[in-house]
Structure formats: C-alpha cells, structure tokens
Amino acid sequence: MxxxxxxxxxxxxxxxxxxxxxxxxxxxxxxxxxxxxxxxxxxxxxxxxxxxxxxxxxxxxxxxxxxxxxxxxxxxxxxxxxxxxxxxxxxxxxxxxxxxxxxxxxxxxxxxxxxxxxxxxxxxxxxxxxxxxxxxxxxxxxxxxxxxxxxxxxxxxxxxxxxxxxxxxxxxKAKDKIISRVLRFFGIGEALLETKIEDLIDGQSNPTIAPLASDGEVTLRLTAKHHHLQTAQALLNEMETKILERVGTYFYGYDETSLMNELVKMIKEKNLTIACAESLTGGMFQQEITSIPGAGNILKGGIVSYTNEAKEKLLQVKKQTIDVYGVVSEQCAAEMAENVRTLLNADIGISFTGVAGPDTLEGKPVGTVFIGIALKGKPTSVELLHLGVNRDTNRFRSVKYGCYFLMEKLKK
Amino acid sequence: MxxxxxxxxxxxxxxxxxxxxxxxxxxxxxxxxxxxxxxxxxxxxxxxxxxxxxxxxxxxxxxxxxxxxxxxxxxxxxxxxxxxxxxxxxxxxxxxxxxxxxxxxxxxxxxxxxxxxxxxxxxxxxxxxxxxxxxxxxxxxxxxxxxxxxxxxxxxxxxxxxxxxxxxxxxxKAKDKIISRVLRFFGIGEALLETKIEDLIDGQSNPTIAPLASDGEVTLRLTAKHHHLQTAQALLNEMETKILERVGTYFYGYDETSLMNELVKMIKEKNLTIACAESLTGGMFQQEITSIPGAGNILKGGIVSYTNEAKEKLLQVKKQTIDVYGVVSEQCAAEMAENVRTLLNADIGISFTGVAGPDTLEGKPVGTVFIGIALKGKPTSVELLHLGVNRDTNRFRSVKYGCYFLMEKLKK
The missing domain is CATH 3.40.980.10 (MoaB/Mog-like domain)
Structure with missing residues (x-):
C-alpha cells in the first residue's frame, strides 16, 4: 500500500x-x-x-x-x-x-x-x-x-x-497492527540525546526509532508493527524502558502533549493555584495556560509588567530594587514572583524578566532571562538562562523553561 | 513561461x-x-x-x-x-x-x-x-x-x-514586469466579500484577483503584468480603487502586515500608550503586542484577570457589578477597560471578557465576548460578539476584533 x-x-x-x-x-x-x-x-x-x-x-x-x-x-x-x-x-x-x-x-x-x-x-x-x-x-x-x-x-x-x-x-483492510508512541524530551539537545542512544538507533528494526528536534525540544517516535496488538505494545514498552534508563531525566511526556499541558496537569493533581508576573514574555505564559480548557481552576491571574511603572504600581516591586539591581536581575525576578503570589493569594508565583531583544537592556546582553519561582512556605528560587539572539525564540523558550523549572520544583 | x-x-x-x-x-x-x-x-x-x-x-x-x-x-x-x-x-x-x-x-x-x-x-x-x-x-x-x-x-x-x-x-529572457499587491480585510467572510466583487473576479485578466481566507481574515492578491512597470502599477491602482469602493470599510492593510501590526503603528503615530485587561484571552492580546519589537514604548502593561478574585483585587472591578451583571457583561467589560487605563495611567484601556468554551458561563453561551475600550477623555464603549464554539478560535478572533474595534475608534 x-x-x-x-x-x-x-x-x-x-x-x-x-x-x-x-x-x-x-x-x-x-x-x-x-x-x-x-x-x-x-x-x-x-x-x-x-x-x-x-x-x-x-x-x-x-x-x-x-x-x-x-x-x-x-x-x-x-x-x-x-x-x-x-x-x-x-x-x-x-x-x-x-x-x-x-x-x-x-x-x-x-x-x-x-x-x-x-x-x-x-x-x-x-x-x-x-x-x-x-x-x-x-x-x-x-x-x-x-x-x-x-x-x-x-x-x-x-x-x-x-x-x-x-x-x-x-x-x-490491513492485517498488521501498527502503533506508535512519541517520547518527548526537554533540556537536552538532539545531538547529545542521539549519542546517548546511538546503539539503539543503529540496531533498530521493530520498533523503529525516529528522532526529531524542533522548538528547543527533542522527540523520539517509536513505531512497532505486529498482527497481535499486545505484542506490538510490548515491543514499544521494552524499547521505551531501554531509552528512559539512559535519558529519562529529560523525559516529560508522551505523544501530543506539551510542557504546559504536563505542568497544568501536575498543578491540578496537587490542587494548587498559580499567579504569574511576565515582563519579556508579555503574557505568553498565561496565554498558554489559558489555552488549556479548565485553566480557570488553577490560574488566579497575573500581571504583564512590561514597563517599570507597571512593575512598581501593579506588582509593588520596590523602587530601590530596580534602581540598585535593575529589572533584569535575580532580585527583581524574586520580588515579582513573590509579590504576584501574595497579591492573588496563590500557592505558586512565577515571574519572567529579561532581554528578549533586539536591543540590549541595562547593559545585559540579549538572551539574558531570569525566571523566579515562589512557592507558599518555601524559599523563592531564581533560574538564570543565557538564550540566543532571536526575540521570538527567546520569548517562547523562556516560557518552556518556566514550565520545566516549575515542574522540577513541584516534583520535589 | x-x-x-x-x-x-x-x-x-x-x-x-x-x-x-x-x-x-x-x-x-x-x-x-x-x-x-x-x-x-x-x-x-x-x-x-x-x-x-x-x-x-x-x-x-x-x-x-x-x-x-x-x-x-x-x-x-x-x-x-x-x-x-x-x-x-x-x-x-x-x-x-x-x-x-x-x-x-x-x-x-x-x-x-x-x-x-x-x-x-x-x-x-x-x-x-x-x-x-x-x-x-x-x-x-x-x-x-x-x-x-x-x-x-x-x-x-x-x-x-x-x-x-x-x-x-x-x-x-522575459520582457514583462510583474507586480503584485495583497489587500487585507477583516470583519467580512470570504463568501460575502466574493459576492460583493463577483463581477470583478469574473472579468479578471490583468490584474488577476486571487482571494484567500484564513484565521478569520480574507485577502485579495492582485497581480498585474506589463512591460512598463508604471503601467502595471496603474493597473493595480485602478483595480484596487474599484474593490475598495465596494468593500473598503473592511480593508485594513497591504501585503505582509497583521491587524496587530497596523494597530501598533497607529498607536505609535498618535503617540499614545495602552493598558490591557484580559479574561478569556488570557494574555494573548498583550503577547501579540509584545511580539512586535519596540512594544515597550506603547504598552504600559496589564492584567490577566482570569478569576473573579483577580478582577476584584487587581483590577478593582466592583463586587456589585459582578454580583448584579456577571463577569460576562457590558458593565464588567467597561469597568475593566476603565480601571486598567487609570491604574497604569495610559491613554487607552482595552478589556476582553467572555466565554471561550467549552463550558458556558453565567448562563451565557460559548462564543459570547465583550470588548471594552476606554479612551482618555472620551466615553467608554463596549462591543458584543457572538463567535463560534471552538475555544482557540474564540480566543484569537477576540484578539483580532479587539485590534479592529480599537483602530476604528482611533480613526474617529
């Protein structure tokens, strides 16, 4: 056929x-x-x-x-x-x-x-x-x-x-059943992932393994063929186990899911709520949360603090913090996450501040991004990223990293 | 050839x-x-x-x-x-x-x-x-x-x-010069637009007219051919005039632009600033503004008021308004737009509240959307939309309508 x-x-x-x-x-x-x-x-x-x-x-x-x-x-x-x-x-x-x-x-x-x-x-x-x-x-x-x-x-x-x-x-009227499963990874490059499972890729026949990189993620599509569905399923399971033994720390989900989807699932399961403060991402993180039906149950809301004025007036970031450290700083990210969490009485506060580009900001190069995470009753943490020079890519990668870091923190 | x-x-x-x-x-x-x-x-x-x-x-x-x-x-x-x-x-x-x-x-x-x-x-x-x-x-x-x-x-x-x-x-070894121009329309369906210029489409030869619909917009690509560039240009101008006489009210821009792009241009030219309050769109409007480099000059920031709590606490929408009229109401949209404008001391306040779906809200059907526009020193206006049943489509169409209504208002 x-x-x-x-x-x-x-x-x-x-x-x-x-x-x-x-x-x-x-x-x-x-x-x-x-x-x-x-x-x-x-x-x-x-x-x-x-x-x-x-x-x-x-x-x-x-x-x-x-x-x-x-x-x-x-x-x-x-x-x-x-x-x-x-x-x-x-x-x-x-x-x-x-x-x-x-x-x-x-x-x-x-x-x-x-x-x-x-x-x-x-x-x-x-x-x-x-x-x-x-x-x-x-x-x-x-x-x-x-x-x-x-x-x-x-x-x-x-x-x-x-x-x-x-x-x-x-x-x-095909006789063989064909099933496939996509394993999704974040935080590892395609070349490195392939190197780690090179022998499995070279020896593939049933299931086949097709790697694909896009938008900062890597996926592996496993496809098995057999006239017994259960046998095909077992072939997939076996290969998946072998792969995850090597690169399981970067694995985040199956098939047509996304980092945001997995994050929303996790927040729902833990019965938590979230509030967001976004500067360089300009609302993208919240837009993605709310693209998932039922997001109203976990997202309290948030603030797009695109200007210093908005950071001070709406988010109550201290003027001193901005004057001393700048808005692209660990300190500002931490305050943004903590304040938005408190303002909306949420369990989780997440913040994004950085330099999307094309221009530098406060002398910090394009691609510098701070992501703050405040959890009720826990110390606030801030992650620093050095992304690339492309504005759009910097924005959407920041959102993905935000999901990834928050999931890692919630797992603990 | x-x-x-x-x-x-x-x-x-x-x-x-x-x-x-x-x-x-x-x-x-x-x-x-x-x-x-x-x-x-x-x-x-x-x-x-x-x-x-x-x-x-x-x-x-x-x-x-x-x-x-x-x-x-x-x-x-x-x-x-x-x-x-x-x-x-x-x-x-x-x-x-x-x-x-x-x-x-x-x-x-x-x-x-x-x-x-x-x-x-x-x-x-x-x-x-x-x-x-x-x-x-x-x-x-x-x-x-x-x-x-x-x-x-x-x-x-x-x-x-x-x-x-x-x-x-x-x-x-070509002799003819060929030039083309795309006319972009919003607020009119493909079928209706074609009906209105049916005779022009039927009689087309030079320039040719190619309609295309996508994501709630319709475009017409006009292509003219002539060995004198100026004559080709004149042929395009002539056809454009004929088309715009019929459907000019829906026209918003040429070639590779977008509604948001035209809106940002207009706000910049008028030296204004904007603040946004988003419920069903969940940050999408601001995300789109900030995808355009230099948006910091016009966007003060905004609030994603996904819950009633966020509407009251961050946006200071009166509890009474929500109790009496609901959040999916003309009154709530008006207050959201006015309050976000005042809070951030902006010239323009825009708000989105409605039912994205899949569930109905406050007894209002999926696709009901109110868009509020508050301009400094002018009466606030609210537009009501009846969109479809698809959540994603309802969200991005709301954003497009927001751009469109705001441009119409700014033109006056």
Missing part, C-alpha cells in the same frame, strides 16, 4: 501559505505504516487537478486530497473528482444541518454558495467536520482509495485524527 | 519537516511573473526522481529542484539529472576551494565524500553557496531550464535571492 497526497489551492503555488497539510498527513501515514512516495500541489484548476489525479492513480493505491471543499467558485475538488470518477454529488443532510446551525449560532446570513459545501460524492463515507462547515469523505473506486479533506489545517487535522484515520484503516 | 518545483528528500514524505522551500520559491517566482502549476515532493530515490523529471518536462518550461546536493549517499539529485540529461559532472574549482577553506577555518578534517559536493553539471552556470558547501547551478537543455538548489532553507534562500533570481531572469 502506498499513498500520494495531492494538496489543492492556488495559494500554495503563489507561495502565500506553506503546505503543512502534506507534512501532517505524511506523518500520520508513516505511523500507520503506509508509504508516501509523492506529494503533489496543484492550483484551483480542474484540468490540472484531473491530470494530477491520472498521474497519481498510476503510482499510488491511496490518494488523499486536501483543499477545494469550500463555498467559493474556486473550490472544485469534489466537482472534478465527480466528473473524473463519473460519480454524482448528493447532498449530505447531516452536513447541511450543521452548516445551517453554524449560521444560526453566529447570527450570520447563510448565502446560497454555502449550501454547496454539503454535497458529497455518492456512496462515500462522510467524515464529520467539527471545526468548520465542509465535510470530508472517503471512498474506494476501481481499487483506489480516495480521501477528501478540507484545506484549513484547523479543520483537516482534527477530522483526520478523529474520523479519517480509522476510516482509512478500515478501507485498507 | 511556467515552472514546476521539485523538492527532494525522504524527510518530507515522512512528515518530519514541512516544505518551506516550495513556498519560498513559489513566492519569488510569483514576484517574477512566472506561473507555477505544480509542486512535486519526492524521496531520495533516483528512479522516482527520474519519473518526476519526465512528468515535469511535459508540463513546465522551468524545473527547479531543491535538495539532494549534500555529501551523503542519499544525495543523488545531480547524479540523477546527469544520467537523465546525458551530461557529465565536472569539478567546479571555485566550489572545491571554498569547501577546502571551510574545513580549514573550522579546523575539521575534510572527508572524501565532501569533495562530491564540488561537482556540477557540465556547462551550467554555478550559483555560489555563501552559507554552506554545496553550490547550486542553472542550465538550459532542450528548451528546459533546470535549476538546482540545496535543501537547507538557510542555504537555499540567500542563494536564490543573491544569485539565483538574476540568473533565472537572464535565462528566461
């Missing part, structure tokens, strides 16, 4: 957007043990899409198309496939109901072209869209499996994970 | 990396007025690359390949093209010298496979690599232009900009 991914949209060919859909689907198919030999991107042009389909049919069993399911005249994927396969389009009542509901909820007027989104290829298994209007679909015709997914990643990714993967698995 | 971009690398097909090269090159070619009809991604496999080349030759005049120029056994792009075109590979002395120099400078030992990188296709124009070892090249064979570029974006992008673009322009 091998697959080709055809992504449709002139915006790809104009370079307006990057093709994250091809990456996402490829990763998912790799997990399922399906080889991908080609990606094709084509514009909103029915003739060129038809030509791409004909080429794909010669070289792949599974053809996954994304994009072109929307309401506008440009969106022609279903229509083109309908003509190509000689299959009519029929309205899907469930999809139509949910489109109508969307317009009612948002109090907007539904236009005629929105109705177009409810049409699906006759005989296809419809994939519900929980984050938008256009449904997806999958069908087998002449030994080829065709899967149609919407273009916006926010709709496509959850659709594929929730409904698409299983539907595809059923249509392929 | 039309082009196809072939990106080579198994890591693309495994979903380990996203194909930013295809995006970058497409954008550059769009600027040059060269149409791109297809992107193809293929693995490190000479047979499948050869097949992709044969297909590309049938449908494109210009074939741009990236990746597979490195020193390892996997890197076979030059070798495959050499066999396919029956053109021998010869050592490029300049490239070889710079590879040797690189190893001397970094005090590392040069291995034999590094020499492989200095080979180029005979008769090609060599493109220097200022950020790595593998040179690029361009050559015309049988009416096709082939351009080979390295895979790592840090090498490929500067090579294309510094040497590749001009070399390609020379080989195409």
């Amino acid at each position: 091998n697959a080709e991914i055809i992504t449709i949209g002139s915006e790809l060919l104009l370079g307006q957007i990057v093709n994250t859909n091809a990456r996402f689907i490829s990763e998912q198919l790799a997990d399922m043990g399906i080889n991908v030999y080609y990606h094709t991107a084509v514009g909103d042009n029915p003739n060129r899409l038809k030509a791409a389909l004909e080429i794909a049919e010669k070289r792949a069993n599974i053809i996954i198309l994304t994009g072109g399911l929307g309401p506008t005249k440009d969106d022609l994927t279903k229509e083109t496939l309908s003509l190509h396969l000689n299959r009519e389009l029929v309205i899907d009542e469930n999809a139509f109901r949910s489109i109508k509901l969307y317009f009612e909820t948002t109090k907007r007027k539904m236009t005629e072209n929105n109705r177009k989104q409810a049409y699906t290829l006759k005989g296809s298994h419809v994939l519900r869209n929980d984050h938008g209007m256009a449904p997806g679909m999958i069908l087998t015709v002449n030994k080829h499996i065709y899967m149609l997914l919407p273009g916006p990643p926010k709709e496509m990714e959850p659709m594929f994970l929730t409904y698409g993967k299983e539907a595809l698995f059923n249509q392929t | 039309n082009a196809e971009i072939i990106t080579i690398g198994s890591e693309l097909l495994l979903g380990q990396i996203v194909n930013t090269n295809a995006r970058f090159i497409s954008e550059q070619l769009a600027d040059m007025g060269i149409n791109v009809y297809y992107h193809t991604a293929v693995g490190d496999n000479p047979n499948r690359l050869k097949a992709a080349l044969e297909i590309a030759e049938k449908r494109a005049n210009i074939i741009i390949l990236t990746g597979g120029l490195g020193p390892t056994k996997d890197d076979l792009t030059k070798e495959t093209l050499s066999l396919h075109l029956n053109r021998e590979l010869v050592i490029d002395e300049n490239a070889f010298r710079s590879i040797k120099l690189y190893f001397e400078t970094t005090k590392r030992k040069m291995t034999e496979n590094n020499r492989k990188q200095a080979y180029t296709l005979k008769g090609s124009h060599v493109l220097r690599n200022d950020h790595g070892m593998a040179p690029g090249m361009i050559l015309t064979v049988n009416k096709h232009i082939y351009m080979l570029l390295p895979g790592p974006p840090k090498e490929m992008e500067p090579m294309f900009l510094t040497y590749g673009k001009e070399a390609l322009f020379n080989q195409t």
